[in-house]
Amino acid sequence: MHASYYHKAHACIMVFDVQRKVTYKNLSTWYTELREFRPEIPCIVVANKIDADMKMTQKSFNFARKFSLPLYFVSAADGTNVVKLFNDAIRLAVSYKHNSRDFMDEVLQELENFDLEQKEDDVPDQVQHGSLESLSPS
Structure with missing residues (x-):
């Protein structure tokens, strides 16, 4: 995986096939x-395909417990727990x-604020360069 997968992520759903x-x-x-690039975002672990073997819902999966992550048992095929998960x-x-x-979230927020300020500063430039008619209602 690459850092761009995590850019601006605010949560992660990690799915494995039972x-x-x-x-x-x-x-x-x-x-x-994930933790290298987004150390603080909430993460959920999902055991998928429980429709194939419902006994899997009785099984303990150490990974989720080890990292104190919520574990959801779902079936994407029949929809079990999918809406609740999302x-x-x-x-x-x-x-x-x-x-x-x-x-990193604070840095990204500052960059977004800076970008918005830049766009606001660009509006008078458009007016000065003859784009006034595109800014006024017809």
Whole structure:
């Protein structure tokens, strides 16, 4: 993965396939990389494809417990817990965005503010260069 995957992320949903052990084993690598670029964002772990084997919902997955991450059992095929997962992820992301103390978030916010100031400063330039008619209502 690359840092651009995480640019401006406010939450992460890490999904593994309960039928493919390799996807569970990859969680550790993905999580390490996520924390390198976005150390503070909320993260949710998702065990997908429970429709194929409901016994998986009784299984304990150490990865989520080890990092104190919420674990959702879902089936994308039949929709089990999908809406709840996304509602919770959105709620966590919005809360994080409004309450973040992460240095990179503060830098990104300042850059966005700077960009907005630049755009506001550019408006008089457009008026000075003959673009007045595009700014006024017809």
